[in-house]
Amino acid sequence: MAAHLDLEEQEQLEQVKAFWKRWGNLITWVITLALASYAAWQGWNWYERDQANQAAAMYDEFERAAQAGDVDKASGISNDLRSRFAKTGFTAQAGLQAAKLQFEKGKADAAQQNLEWVAEHGNLPEYRDLARLRLAGVLMDAKKLDEAAKALDGVTATEFAALVADRRGDLALLQNKPDAAREQFQKALAGLEKTQDYRRLVEAKLATLGVAVPEEAASAAK
Known part of the structure; x- marks a missing residue:
């Protein structure tokens, strides 16, 4: 009986060896890829959270400057957000608010540049459309009527x-x-x-x- 079991176990072992010889590399690659994908997903989530946290901290600083009417400081922080965290909602919001402050302070050209950036790169369609609406107003004030019409055409x-x-x-x-x-x-x-x-x-x-x-x-x- 024991000899029969040993023979059966030996046959099973040979089958496993044959299977692993044929498919082992593929299985290893699949498992490795799955683990790498999971690690990358976890890493990306951590990166996005870290980016969002940093952008939120800068946005708080931006809001304090904007509320104080410090157009130069607010503009500088908005530009920093744009260069470092372009894909976050905080950057689009700061761009819209900075443009409003700049326009009120007589810096229409700077306001136009901010609105053009948000209209092109804002992370949400709503931000982009709102930027185009406000951009049209700034362009009309500057008597750039054809450009204002194009900005309105872009609102969907x-x-x-x-x-x-x-x-x-x-x-x-x-x-x-x-x-x-x-x-x-x-x-x-x-x-x-x-x-x-x-x-x-x-x-x-x-x-x-x-x-x-x-x-x-x-x-x-x-």
């Missing part, structure tokens, strides 16, 4: 449709096209909720173009 999110129409109305006024402006403002008004305060501004614009609006909007237009 449906939730911004009413704001895009409002901007197009402003652009049409600058181009001395009151009929086109009226059409765009009416489109903007139709796309805004009745509870939104922004409606009053659009209604006021329509009032100046001779479109009947509620009394409070007419008063705002005056």
Whole structure:
């Protein structure tokens, strides 16, 4: 009996050897690849968390500078975020806020550059569209009307449709096209909720173009 078991075990051992000889290298490579992939995934997650933590710390510093109205410091931190952590949401947010502060401080060119960067490289479509909307306003203020129109053409999110129409109305006024402006403002008004305060501004614009609006909007237009 023992001899029979030894023979059977020997046969099984030979089968295992043959199997491993045929498939051993492949199995080893598959296991190695799986382990390497897991390690890389873990490493990437750690890297992303570390990057996000560093970006968050810099963004806190940026916000303090922005709230203090220190445009130079805020701009410098925004640029650092852009060079070191370009793919984080903190960088896009800082770019949008830095542009607002720069524009308010009379640095329109710097604001335009920030908005152009976010419009091109922002990590989310919403940030990119918001940057294009604001960029259009900066370009219109600089009388760069064709560039402003192109910026508005790039906005694709449906939730911004009413704001895009409002901007197009402003652009049409600058181009001395009151009929086109009226059409765009009416489109903007139709796309805004009745509870939104922004409606009053659009209604006021329509009032100046001779479109009947509620009394409070007419008063705002005056």
